Amino acid sequence: MQPLVAEQLRGAFPLEKRKPVVPNLQSVDWTVLDYFGWVHPAGHRGYLVMPLANGELRGLVLRRSQTTSRRRRYEMCSWCNHVHRTNGTAMFSTLVRGTDGRVTIGNAMCRNLDCSLRIRNLCGDPPGYMGETIDLESKVQRLQAAVYQFLYRADVLSDPI
Ligand SMILES: [Zn+2]
Numbered sequence: 001m002q003p004l005v006a007e008q009l010r011g012a013f014p015l016e017k018r019k020p021v022v023p024n025l026q027s028v029d030w031t032v033l034d035y036f037g038w039v040h041p042a043g044h045r046g047y048l049v050m051p052l053a054n055g056e057l058r059g060l061v062l063r064r065s066q067t068t069s070r071r072r073r074y075e076m077c078s079w080c081n082h083v084h085r086t087n088g089t090a091m092f093s094t095l096v097r098g099t100d101g102r103v104t105i106g107n108a109m110c111r112n113l114d115c116s117l118r119i120r121n122l123c124g125d126p127p128g129y130m131g132e133t134i135d136l137e138s139k140v141q142r143l144q145a146a147v148y149q150f151l152y153r154a155d156v157l158s159d160p161i
Pocket residue numbers: 077078079080081082109110114115116118
């Protein structure tokens with residue numbers, strides 16, 4: 001994605017009264033990112049900024065709850081399909097005002113919102129447990145489609161892309 005500055009990232013959340021605290025962007029390699037995601041230092045919130053095809057940005061604040069488990073189990077990120085070891089995912093959710101009241105939508109996703117690095121094997125961890133044979137371009141398209149779909153469900157996008 002195109003490099004962004006802190007002001008642009010904050011501007012992607014026009015409806016938020018408390019603008020998100022943007023992390024230090026010095027060491028961000030934008031060339032390997034499909035979306036920009038970060039987690040509040042306290043760990044209870046995640047932030048997502050997604051570029052659209054027309055160059056606009058859409059931001060979404062997510063509640064984050066760590067799904068800690070002592071049992072060994074595999075967990076799959078619902079956005080990038082990376083299969084993690086135990087505690088590699090967190091539950092991210094948001095409240096949506098629908099016609100029949102408010103509903104919470106949520107997904108288990110990579111706990112640090114680093115799906116773009118996962119699909120490129122840039123995390124330093126061993127690659128996912130379930131090796132996939134599809135190429136990177138297909139993984140990028142699948143990830144982008146999953147994020148757009150989530151933004152649409154969260155009422156941040158008016159049309160499904
Ligand atoms: Zn992921």
